[in-house]
Amino acid sequence: MSTLRVQTLGMFRVWIDDEPLPGTVWKREKAQRLFQFFITAMLNDSHQVLPKERIVADLWPTLDEPRADRDFKVALNALNDALEPDRSSRSLSSYIVRYGLAYGLDPDADIRIDADEFRRGLKAAARLETDDVDAAIDAYRDAIDRYAGDYLPDALYEDWASLERERLQTLYLSGAMRLASLLLQREGYQEAVHLCQSVLVLDRYWEEAYRLMMLSHAMRGNRPLAMRAYEQCVAALDEGLGLEPMHETVDLYEQIVHGDKLAISR
Incomplete structure (x- = not known):
């Protein structure tokens, strides 16, 4: 299985086995939004899958049921084509799972999301504080450097992304302050x-x-x-x-x- 790496902070980009996906692979904007929605669901609750009705209600609340159902199918097919253009139509997706009428990212897939790495980095740094301040400082620096900007800035007006955006920004603010406090103990005043x-x-x-x-x-x-x-x-x-x-x-x-x-x- 190929490694899927996703940047959500500061800008949205995707790599497969270190090869960047060109923007042209997203033939439909709704396919990209669907993928971003799946990513957000995973960040909110690891390995979460959501009912199709919930997905379309959050993504396209103004569409009636027949139109929403059709657009979801089209977006899902376009998303699968973007991530795996050589996959046969009858084979299962390597990254997206379906349980009945619920969909989400496959928990067993090798998907690396910068926002998740940022959060994990802050937790690791906090655990180091009591035993090794210098190691904690380095860990906080590494985590803070991962925060390149707002979460999914191309989806600023999407309600489903707002909560995660605010949560990540608050984590950055708190983590930066914790790092600054530790730096004062080591006379790192300018930093x-x-x-x-x-x-x-x-x-x-x-x-x-x-x-x-x-x-x-x-x-x-x-x-x-x-x-x-x-x-x-x-x-x-x-x-x-x-x-x-x-x-x-x-x-x-x-x-x-x-x-x-x-x-x-x-």
């Missing part, structure tokens, strides 16, 4: 600042990023930049949400202003 900045590009209200940036600048001896980070935090929260910073953020600011010794939370 920590860059991580905080990348988080704030995605979510300008993520207050922990401002605090870690303040700590990074202050521990490098640059109090003006640390205070500037606090001012940016205050402005963002006030303008966007009408909120004030948390007590934890204000306390850190006051410690920096007074020149107190700063502690790094572990």
Whole structure:
């Protein structure tokens, strides 16, 4: 069986045995959407298959039943042709399974999805923290590097992809902050600042990023930049949400202003 590798983060691409599938193989957009839907179902619940009625209701909610049934069959055939153009019409798909009227990706197929590898990488890094901080840092770096951008950016307005997109982005934000915190323990201040900045590009209200940036600048001896980070935090929260910073953020600011010794939370 060939290895199917799928990029879902930042852009959508597919490789079979390291050979990229050209965009032209997706002769129908619905075939690509069906494949992306199957991928999302697998990420939400490993090896999940879904009833055809659920699939067409999520993918094409405006179609009546006869049209939806016809479009599903056409999309499924086109998807099989895209993934296995040389497969005979009577042979079973290597990647898609059917149980009655339920369909999904074959759990035994060699399918590697970057979003799944990203999640597994973060879990592995978290397990390393208690025993080996340096190994945990390397593992977090590797996982964070896998996050190339939003999940399925060509399906931004598809409801069935939104939850997974939000879940993965939150994992990235939390993982980046955990990495930044560990880097402070190893005096990796500049890298920590860059991580905080990348988080704030995605979510300008993520207050922990401002605090870690303040700590990074202050521990490098640059109090003006640390205070500037606090001012940016205050402005963002006030303008966007009408909120004030948390007590934890204000306390850190006051410690920096007074020149107190700063502690790094572990």
